[in-house]
Amino acid sequence: MLVSCPVVGFGVLAEDVLEGDTTKFDLAIMSALRATDPASPIGPPWLQEAARDVTSVGSVVFLSFVLLAGVVYLLLIHKRALAIWMAVAVVGGELLGTILKLSFNRPRPEIPHVTRVFTASFPSGHAMLSAIAFLTVGALLSHANQELRLKAYFMSIAVFLTVAVGISRVYLAVHYPTDVLAGWCIGSGWAILCWTVALWFQERPKRGPET
Incomplete structure (x- = not known):
């Protein structure tokens, strides 16, 4: 049930994006964040710099370090199976994100970007990978x-970082809001699925034979 909710949400968003139903919603938010100059988001210069720093937290390089730190921690506390599963979950999620981007191939917003981008827009890779990595790591470390x-x-840190990265992508105009929402949906769904499977495998040896 928990897995199905974000997956259904992603499906609804994907259908609406393909049909163009989200255009007005996306452009309204993007315009509100650039009230005076389309090339510059609202707020002081330090806010733009902070947004760049926050968005880098969702990069593949940074998330790879997060994954490595989480795996090493689990190995140090003798949770080898969870460490392996964490690595599989995050790497598998990255592959899923690449496939989805290639499948939808949505162009980036036609607004000057504050940072450089080279891939398609839907779903947001930063939002999706942040949700997958941070929520998976947070859940497994909590367990x-x-x-x-x-x-x-x-879990609080995981959710905060996931939300912050997604918001920064819209603020920097490298993604539409629906790109980020879709990334959160599919990323959280994948994280919940991986967490559920990990717990199921953890509990299996504890179950005795039925009588």
Whole structure:
């Protein structure tokens, strides 16, 4: 059930984008963020610089370091199976994102970008990979700890980073809002699926024979 909700959300968004139903919504938000100059987002220069820094958190390079740190941590606390599954989940999600981008091939917003981009627009790769990496890492690290405060801490940081990266992509005009929403949907769905499968495998050895 948890997996189906974001997947259905992605499907609805994808259909609406292909039919052009989201154009007015997308352009209204993009225009609001560039009230005076289409080439410059609203806000002081430091806000643009901060947005660039935040958006880099969703890059493949940074997320690779996050993945490495998470895997090493799980290995250090003797959670080898979870470490392997974390790596498989994040790398598999990156491949899924590439396939989806090539399939939809939506052009980027026709607004001067504050940062350079080279790939298609839908879904947002940064939003999707951030959701996959941060939520998967956050969930698996939470599962590896018994203390409730640590569980809440890991998941709060994961959600915050995921949302911040997505918002920065729209602010920098490299993605439409629906690109980011779709990225969040499919990314969170993938993370939930991977988390569910990991928990299922973890619980299997504990089940005794039925009588």
